[in-house]
Amino acid sequence: MGSLSVAYPIDLHTHSLRSDGALSPGDLVRRAAARAVRVLSLADHDTLAGVAEAVAAGEVLGVRVIPASELNTESEWGDAHVLGYFIDPTDVVLEERLRWLRENRGRRIELMIAKLSQLGYPVSLQRVLEIAQGGALGRPHLAEALLEKGYVRSYDEAFDKILAKDSPAYVARVGLTPLEAVELVRTHAGVPSLAHPGTVVGLEALLPKMVAAGLAGIEAYYGEHSPEMTERCLALARTHHLVPTGGSDFHGRGEHGIDLGAVFVPPETIEMLDSRRTQA
Ligand SMILES: [Zn+2]
Ligand SMILES: [Zn+2]
Structure with missing residues (x-):
């Protein structure tokens, strides 16, 4: 696949040094802007600490930053990570809970x-x-x-x-x-999506349980997905009425060779995700 930056304007899965990424939230947004990314989600692991800086940088550079956090889990289901979109970065109760979990x-x-x-x-x-x-x-x-x-x-x-x-x-x-x-x-009034479903052990069995708990999306577009895996995720999204989300999982150290905005995410994804918000 080519790497023309204009073709890939959305990235809903990135990390900064507020969790395990290499760039500051501001530098992450600057890099995204340089690569013509128009909508970026900062989804640091178990924290919202970088969101305010990212939003501020995005306002200057014309990049819409959607606040998020990627929650790690511990279970027999392998690496089941949950992306929480549209979380309020000033939600101190949630941040406190996340801090608690980090410990x-x-x-x-x-x-x-x-x-x-x-x-x-x-x-x-x-x-x-x-x-x-x-x-x-x-x-x-x-x-x-x-x-x-x-x-x-x-x-x-x-x-x-x-x-x-x-x-x-x-x-x-x-x-x-x-x-x-x-x-x-x-x-906390966020919209949860299952990150990189390929790392889940027993995906088809776990997914209905997560849907019943309120899952709204599944990360269908992901750098390490084969076309078959993307299709499988899109089929699961149709079956369970989930929004197909996507992103680079960019950490800033060249992992997986995938840069910001380099994974195709359809523009309608943002509206679809937005429509899955519930009143807190
Ligand atoms: Zn993850
Ligand atoms: Zn991630």
């Missing part, structure tokens, strides 16, 4: 507290946070909370009987599930 320890402790509650040892997250005093959360804080509640006679007993690796309250894995990621985007 895997916090998420893990949250899950362990839920398990402890099911096991008959309820402790409050609030109290555990107080015990931690701003430190990185871990099982020692849970042990202290359990001791404080009188569920155990000693800190060691809390660890050995309740929090040990082979105990029922133990949680190793951390992160959102794909369904939780979709729900989080919807809760």
Whole structure:
């Protein structure tokens, strides 16, 4: 495929150094403008921190910047990443939640507290946070909370009987599930699309569940998709009434040899995505 920049004016999947990209949000938009990209979505992993800078640069250069974030998930479904479009970059509750998720320890402790509650040892997250005093959360804080509640006679007993690796309250894995990621985007008035579906294990089985949770799009246009994979995604989009989205997944280090705007995305995609927004 040729690389005439005018033919590819839209890129709905890019990253800046606010997550794991190489360029600042402003430089990313400047590069996009130089490549005639007219609509750009900054979708840094688990953060909205770069959006304001990108929007400001876009206003100067005539590039429409759609705020987004790409949420990573942890599950048996492989790499199921969820792009959340039109998220409000000033949504401090969401940013706080994303920050929380970035801190895997916090998420893990949250899950362990839920398990402890099911096991008959309820402790409050609030109290555990107080015990931690701003430190990185871990099982020692849970042990202290359990001791404080009188569920155990000693800190060691809390660890050995309740929090040990082979105990029922133990949680190793951390992160959102794909369904939780979709729900989080919807809760914050965003429009969720499944990123690079080729990395999902069991796509046909997972997709209906994600649709039921509020998924609105599927990334059909992607640099590493074969024509067959793109067709497969477009067929899934028709079946599940999803908007086919697309982008370069540009990180700025020449990964995959795909530059900004170099993946074809039909112009009507923007309106279709916009129509899938719901009132918050
Ligand atoms: Zn991804
Ligand atoms: Zn990405």
